[in-house]
Amino acid sequence: MTLTDRQQQVLDYLRQQIDTTGLPPTIHELMQAFGWASPRAASKHLEALIAAGAIEMAPHKARTIQLAGARRRPDTLELPLVGRVAAGEPILSDGSVERTVAVDRWMFRPSPDFLLRVEGDSMIDDGILDGDLVAGKATPDAEHGQIVIARLGDAGITIKRLHKRGRTLRLLPRNPHHAPIDPDPTEDFAIEGIYCGLLRRA
Missing domain, CATH: 1.10.10.10 (Winged helix-like DNA-binding domain superfamily/Winged helix DNA-binding domain)
Incomplete structure (x- = not known):
């Protein structure tokens, strides 16, 4: 060739x-x-x-x-659906996975690793509504302005837009009725993934 x-x-x-x-x-x-x-x-x-x-x-x-020569990838992904996640537990811990859901792999970018059920209305201005299934890519790293899935102490898992200024991180809601979250460096905090898209029940 x-x-x-x-x-x-x-x-x-x-x-x-x-x-x-x-x-x-x-x-x-x-x-x-x-x-x-x-x-x-x-x-x-x-x-x-x-x-x-x-x-x-x-x-x-x-x-x-x-x-050429690559194994053909299936058109569907089997993603674990994550329900309520206990504080301190990784998002894909055995206890948090409700079931698996088959999705069209071409719906999302980047390719996701899990689905997370949204609870609350803090991200409505980004079109993320209560009850939606958010697709996430598991990663501890994210860029300023990305929507992230984060573990936040006793609050468990939250979905917010990441604001980075130097070494300081802030989690911004997309609803004026909710306040920003400033993670306490002494508490259990970690970025678990980045937002790839969502599924909404008709």
Whole structure:
């Protein structure tokens, strides 16, 4: 398989995105990554990689990209649904998992590890409502402005938007009737994951 330098760069980018997020990039993301002005430029490079046998994909559907030789990933994920989590317990402790739920893996980005049942209305301005099932990616790290799932002392698990200033962290609600939370460094506090999306019952 002989590729041009740019085709190899595109292939390396596809591999990096799939390894990091569990999902291939969209056409728009490819355009942004390589500075292409039109979707056609991205499609032409993907077509060249298909012709070279480097990738496989359904026509005109970038989200179906598979690296050649890679085991095909199922279209569904079996995610543990986390219920009420006891203070001090990891979010995926045996006692907190109610059941598993099958979800379409293409609904979320990055690929989630669990679902958490929302209790309360502190995030309504971000469209997260009481009773929603929030998808989370298990990680202890998060960036300023991300929505995080955090363990907070006796309060158990909370969902808030993270505000970082230097070494200081603040958890911001998205409802003016709720106050921000300033984690006490002496209490049991940890970021358990980042928000990937949600499911809502009809």
